[in-house]
Amino acid sequence: MEKLDRIDFKILSYLQEYGRVTNVGLAGAVGLSPSPCLCRVKRLEDFGYIKSYGARIALEMLGDHLIVFTEVTLTGHRIVNFERFLQRARDVREIVECHHVTGGYDYLLKVIARSVSHYQRIMETLLEGDAGIGKYSCYIVLGSPIVREGYPIDQLFDTISN
Incomplete structure (x- = not known):
């Protein structure tokens, strides 16, 4: 497993919230230029950190x-x-x-x-x-007043690793 850095965690957090974001939009959100951002996303996919992309159905x-x-x-x-x-x-x-x-x-x-x-x-x-x-x-289940689609990555992991 490759160690993730702060930018990788930002990418994962952003993608889980805004899965349809363009690479340019993602790059801007995490402070990278588009080409290195796309390389990082591909690496995260290849190593299995990103399992899939999909629609949340109502x-x-x-x-x-x-x-x-x-x-x-x-x-x-x-x-x-x-x-x-x-x-x-x-x-x-x-x-x-x-x-x-x-x-x-x-x-x-x-x-x-x-x-x-x-x-x-x-x-x-x-x-x-x-x-x-x-x-x-x-x-x-009679009702589901709290359903979170993503994980609180910033609360669970030390995102300042090298």
């Missing part, structure tokens, strides 16, 4: 849907159990996030579904597909 404008957080506890706790669950979960596109966590359960899922019955079918498919689920609990 799902609520497309129609009714549910966001459901689901706690999953597996029946076994060997590597093969975790691998089997993840293999099955990766095949379910409605599972948009899967986090391996500490505490009273093994995974926390974020599931997007059309309805409660659709969510139930998703979970039944996992249960019938021998994913190794011992039990699960779900929490239907």
Whole structure:
């Protein structure tokens, strides 16, 4: 991994907020000329610091849907159990996030579904597909008053590295 400097962090912060910015606009925002700025962006992409570019979709404008957080506890706790669950979960596109966590359960899922019955079918498919689920609990999201799309890079990392 290549060490990042202050300018690299500025580029990452700016791009996560303004992903459609032109290279000239980005260069001006971070205090570089366009050519070196483009070289840095390419380097950040090549090293994997920038995963992708995309549009944030206003799902609520497309129609009714549910966001459901689901706690999953597996029946076994060997590597093969975790691998089997993840293999099955990766095949379910409605599972948009899967986090391996500490505490009273093994995974926390974020599931997007059309309805409660659709969510139930998703979970039944996992249960019938021998994913190794011992039990699960779900929490239907009623509202999301705080959703941040980017990360507070300047609060998390020392951005003055050489």
